[in-house]
Amino acid sequence: MSWLDLHMHSNQSDDGEYTPEELMELCVQNGVRTAAVADHNSTRAVQRAQTRAEALGITCISGVELDCTHQGVDLHLLGYWIDPMHPGFAAAEQDIWxxxxxxxxxxxxxxxxxxxxxxTCDALLSAKQGVVTGEMIAEAALEQDPENPLLAPYQPGGARSDNPFVNFYWDFFSQGKPAYVPITFMSLKEAVELVTAAGGVPVLAHPGNNVHENAELLADIAARGVKGLEAYSSYHSPEQTAFYLEQAAQLSLAVSCGSDFHGKIKPSIRLGGTECGGHEAELLRGLECQIPR
Known part of the structure; x- marks a missing residue:
């Protein structure tokens, strides 16, 4: 277990389970001493989480996870040490919502x-303000259509059953998959500019899910002002982690570590559960060095 976890979601994300306060309490229970709440396109949880974290004696870094796109590839950009009251975040959240x-x-x-x-009504029951995600559809389908061979990998004992709802999303609803619905996201350039204008550090989230070890694409992303890579991610295999650590060194990027904890949609993911080889303090210092002065 790691005491550093810089990627987690509260219920201010459309797919998060816990309130910001509950999330900080879970951090304490799991030995996380430095956390970052990084909700999808939203900073509404930050101040609540920080208030509770201070009362609990832990550190909560202000964060966000912005959907963006570059060269036709959908990406997730983390922003650390941002000013959560920057008006650009509220505008981005409203547009995406x-x-x-x-x-x-x-x-x-x-x-x-x-x-x-x-x-359909069961999927809508889980919707937050009318937003139906792939994970919500997965939950309804796995309960009501258990004999469907398409769903066998997500049933208990199946190859994708460790995190069935989110794996279902990645397999059916993510970019390039058969039930993908395009959303017009801001460009990577715009996302980097927003995070930087808010005083933050832009870091590419779980690159293994989007970049797929494409070194040329990664170099181009880094050239757009990204300052770090989430090389240590719950999504990454050991081989992917090694690849992104090497790329971070070659591209002079800081390295981040995050579980991407959501709660019930990712039952096998624990807060602080993404190991970073005991390098927590080193990683944190490297990221802090990227804060705009």
Whole structure:
């Protein structure tokens, strides 16, 4: 277990389970002493989490995870030590939320066209402000269509059953998959500029999920002002971690460590559960050195 976890989500993300206060209490229970709440396109949880963290005697770094795109590839950009009150974050959240509300019905339609059966009303019951995610559809489908061979990998004992809901999302609803619904995200350049304008450090989240060890693409991303890589991620295999550590060194990027904890949609992921080889203090210093002065 690691005392550093710089990627977690509260219920201010559309797919997070716990309140900001509960999240900080879970950090204490799991031995996390320095955390960063990085909700999807939202900074609304930051001040609440920091207030509770201070009362508990731990550190909560202000953070965010912005959806963005570069060279046609959807990316997630983390921002650390941001000013959560910067108006650009509220504007970005509102834009994405409105698009996500419209995309929900299309996701339901595409999933059913693939032969995945579930009651639309059950997926809508889990929706936050009308946003239906792939994970919500997975939860409804796995309960109501247990014999469907398409869902066998996500059932207990299946190859994708460790985190069935989010794995279902990556396999069916992420970019390039059959139920993907495009959302118009800001560019990587705009995301980097927003994080930097808010006084933060832009770090590429779980690159193994989006960059797929494409060194040329990664170098181009770094050239756009990204200052760090989340090389230590719950998504990464040991081989991927080694690759991104090497790339970070070659590109002079700081390295981050995060579990991407959400709660029930990722049941096998624990706060502080992403090991970073005992390098917590070193990683934190490297990231702090990137804070705009």
């Amino acid at each position: 409105e698009q996500e509300q419209r995309a929900g019905s299309k996701r339901i339609e595409l999933a059913k066209a693939l032969g995945i059966q579930f009651k």
